[in-house]
Amino acid sequence: MNEKSILKAQNLTKNYGSQVGCLGVDLEVYPSEILGLVGESGSGKTTVLNLLSGRLKPDCGSVLYSMACGDQIDIHAISEAKRRAISRSELGFVHQNPVNGLNLNVSAGANIAERLLSGGERSYHRARAKAIKWLEKVEISASRLDEKPENYSGGMRQRLQIAKNLVTEPKLVFLDEPTGGLDVSVQARLLDLLRRLQADLGLSAILVTHDLGVARLLSQRLMVMKDGRIIESGLTDRVLDDPQQPYTQLLVSSTLEV
Amino acid sequence: MNSKIIKFTDQAPKEAPNPLNLPSKFRRLNYAYLDEDTKREIRRGLLKAVAVPGSQVPFSGREMPMPYGWGTGGIQVTASLIGPNDVLKVIDQGSDDTTNAVSIRAFFAKTAKVKTTTITKEASIIQTRHRIPEDRLTDDQIMVYQVPLPEPLRPLEPRESETSTLHALKEYGLMYLKLYEDISVHKEIAISFDYPSLVNERYAMSPSPIPRFDNPKLNMSKALHLFGAGRERRLYAVPPYTKVAPFDFEDYPFRIQDFVGGCALCGSVDSYLDEIVIDDKGGRLMVCSDTDHCQKMREKSGGEQK
Amino acid sequence: MNGQNQKPKQEREREREREREQEQEQAQALKALAPKQSLAALGLSKTFTLHLSGPAQLKALDGVDLSVGPKECLGLTGPSGSGKSSLLRCLYGNYRLSSGDVILKHEDSVVTLSKASDRLILAIRVQTIGYVSQFLRVIPRVATLDIVSEPLLTVGWSQDRSHKAAGEILDRLRIPKKLWSLPPATFSGGEKQRVNLARVFVKAWPILLLDEPTASLDAKNRDSVCSLIIEAKERGSAIVGVFHDLDFLNRVADSQIRLSPPRQAS
Numbered sequence: 001m002n003e004k005s006i007l008k009a010q011n012l013t014k015n016y017g018s019q020v021g022c023l024g025v026d027l028e029v030y031p032s033e034i035l036g037l038v039g040e041s042g043s044g045k046t047t048v049l050n051l052l053s054g055r056l057k058p059d060c061g062s063v064l065y066s067m068a069c070g071d072q073i074d075i076h077a078i079s080e081a082k083r084r085a086i087s088r089s090e091l092g093f094v095h096q097n098p099v100n101g102l103n104l105n106v107s108a109g110a111n112i113a114e115r116l117l118s119g120g121e122r123s124y125h126r127a128r129a130k131a132i133k134w135l136e137k138v139e140i141s142a143s144r145l146d147e148k149p150e151n152y153s154g155g156m157r158q159r160l161q162i163a164k165n166l167v168t169e170p171k172l173v174f175l176d177e178p179t180g181g182l183d184v185s186v187q188a189r190l191l192d193l194l195r196r197l198q199a200d201l202g203l204s205a206i207l208v209t210h211d212l213g214v215a216r217l218l219s220q221r222l223m224v225m226k227d228g229r230i231i232e233s234g235l236t237d238r239v240l241d242d243p244q245q246p247y248t249q250l251l252v253s254s255t256l257e258v
Numbered sequence: 259m260n261s262k263i264i265k266f267t268d269q270a271p272k273e274a275p276n277p278l279n280l281p282s283k284f285r286r287l288n289y290a291y292l293d294e295d296t297k298r299e300i301r302r303g304l305l306k307a308v309a310v311p312g313s314q315v316p317f318s319g320r321e322m323p324m325p326y327g328w329g330t331g332g333i334q335v336t337a338s339l340i341g342p343n344d345v346l347k348v349i350d351q352g353s354d355d356t357t358n359a360v361s362i363r364a365f366f367a368k369t370a371k372v373k374t375t376t377i378t379k380e381a382s383i384i385q386t387r388h389r390i391p392e393d394r395l396t397d398d399q400i401m402v403y404q405v406p407l408p409e410p411l412r413p414l415e416p417r418e419s420e421t422s423t424l425h426a427l428k429e430y431g432l433m434y435l436k437l438y439e440d441i442s443v444h445k446e447i448a449i450s451f452d453y454p455s456l457v458n459e460r461y462a463m464s465p466s467p468i469p470r471f472d473n474p475k476l477n478m479s480k481a482l483h484l485f486g487a488g489r490e491r492r493l494y495a496v497p498p499y500t501k502v503a504p505f506d507f508e509d510y511p512f513r514i515q516d517f518v519g520g521c522a523l524c525g526s527v528d529s530y531l532d533e534i535v536i537d538d539k540g541g542r543l544m545v546c547s548d549t550d551h552c553q554k555m556r557e558k559s560g561g562e563q564k
Numbered sequence: 565m566n567g568q569n570q571k572p573k574q575e576r577e578r579e580r581e582r583e584r585e586q587e588q589e590q591a592q593a594l595k596a597l598a599p600k601q602s603l604a605a606l607g608l609s610k611t612f613t614l615h616l617s618g619p620a621q622l623k624a625l626d627g628v629d630l631s632v633g634p635k636e637c638l639g640l641t642g643p644s645g646s647g648k649s650s651l652l653r654c655l656y657g658n659y660r661l662s663s664g665d666v667i668l669k670h671e672d673s674v675v676t677l678s679k680a681s682d683r684l685i686l687a688i689r690v691q692t693i694g695y696v697s698q699f700l701r702v703i704p705r706v707a708t709l710d711i712v713s714e715p716l717l718t719v720g721w722s723q724d725r726s727h728k729a730a731g732e733i734l735d736r737l738r739i740p741k742k743l744w745s746l747p748p749a750t751f752s753g754g755e756k757q758r759v760n761l762a763r764v765f766v767k768a769w770p771i772l773l774l775d776e777p778t779a780s781l782d783a784k785n786r787d788s789v790c791s792l793i794i795e796a797k798e799r800g801s802a803i804v805g806v807f808h809d810l811d812f813l814n815r816v817a818d819s820q821i822r823l824s825p826p827r828q829a830s
Contacts, residue, residue, distance in 0.1 A: 030683055081427045110439045118431025124441050124507040146442045188704035195703055217703050221682050235682050242659045246615035
């Protein structure tokens, strides 16, 4: 199989002073796949996510991204203007806390429309129609379009954040603990939604989570991080059912039924 | 443009000059109140502002003998430009006779010994708060605006570092977000004053709190427009013959306010009208906000009747 | 221009080299896989290293050979602990082999599973190998009908067509229609197992792995599963299964392999 990856990171390293953020991380993401990244807090998962999405500059290493037009670019070598434009159109970033990804001062509709407007949409009606379509796709009633997300529940806010990111139909979405901090029942609904959106849109995602159950259900391939390094990677079910590294075995055995 | 205004020396005067024999009361003050170094710094800032239309240039803003919000930015710009041959007009909400306008006029009459006027056509510098005169401006006139909030993105983005990045990258999606929100809530773009505009197809600019009725007057104007924000310490400019386009949507285009009926005093139908309460029973009158324009129209129609 | 031309050239050479290697591998694998076989294991061993207790070495499989061709069903027997489930998991790529090889036909090529990339194994699981595990593991709150249609949707069937096929198979496995729109979380053990079976039997697979498919089923449902297996066989599937009851084993299996618990190194 000679598939081309959509994102390829090589030797990503980031230190915070004497503290290791991540060390020599290599990874590849292929079209329409969800790659899981697990590990305990402080293992460097979020650092890797921020480096991959261009929100943080690495000390060394590169992140090659294949754009929709077919060109390959290094996320960290292009101009700030171009990086921001790509981040707004072809990439998505879903924060664990929706407050960080939403603008609570404007309506849900405006939140969804923001990427379109930034991308040059100059028709109010077209922007609004797309906002309605996406609100419904994430199972929020269109009647709540003009409400501010302040009034939304945690689960609704998270779904709104997803809609806000997907409205430009990005190729790759970074998910940082998307189900963290949600009730179990709300979590389940969100998992289902993410899985369906992935299937419908054929998008790729990198999913950071410390919940092995979430990783098993959503990701096809899994990487385990410890102390800033990737210590084990492979098919999700293989890593979880036949873990090789002592730490992975500990992680798997410490989890309630996954 | 008045050539004498732009001409300035590199050397600061060695002692407080008094070439115009200012009254003794003001003799200790420099010409036009500000010291020459400050004026020179402001003029440099203004040159940069003119060179990059719509872009905000920081300056070090002096304390003025008036509170912030009363036009400290505008008055510093005027002070740095004004020369003995200038004729100054000052308006506040279109009116020449409010306390603010009268005081500023008197201030410069005394400190800079300039002629003042209320007639738009006669003025070489017009300092304004919240209006652009109805009369067409000419290419030897300078408009000086008093600006409270120079950053058009500020209400949408509180971080200065972020707004300056947005300007640098010409990312004005937030502007459209604000318009989107207005239309969703009010069914129209609900910005009546300080309507943000794109200058020279590059920088988003706050035109100061002029009514949106006045926005079209900025576009391709023959006059030089200079903006000074005292508290925020920012200068910016719209040079003559520069495109100034209000932000809008294809399907919700920019519109100026329209008024039903004309001015109750002069009958003018194409000027910006203020509502004035005339008695205790709620009687109201719509009259021109530009007092000079109104006066002129009344004289004209009066003359015709005779 | 020169710099740009050179790079693809090197890459092309590397690619060609890779292709050559792959061809050689395939030739070897083909030799190993008898002409008409779909799936074979050669000297398959699996040892778990349990780092948390020692580390201890736990041998699960020791040099297992097997092969199975189209329209054939191979039954795995042996006492509990003899590694029947582990063997199926190795064949599915769920467990990493300690030594030996698993070789199978995928589309038009022969693949050595232990050397295949993760992405290739994922593709094999979509197209070639169907696996009925002992437990149903699905995203909570997804309707049964959607769970069962999923394998068809992933290979590009339309929603309507997939739902229709899913309905038919659920019908055959006696899942009442009123349950179709519910997620299986609250179903009984037998119902869950039948949903698990339906999810695999909804599609035709070149290779089928069945881990105790009838463990919690009554006689009627066992009969249905039996006919499903026989039909799959007739359609050309190569089947490897662990069947806990002997009677059932004899009804579906053409041949048997008996596993015995491997001797543990002390």
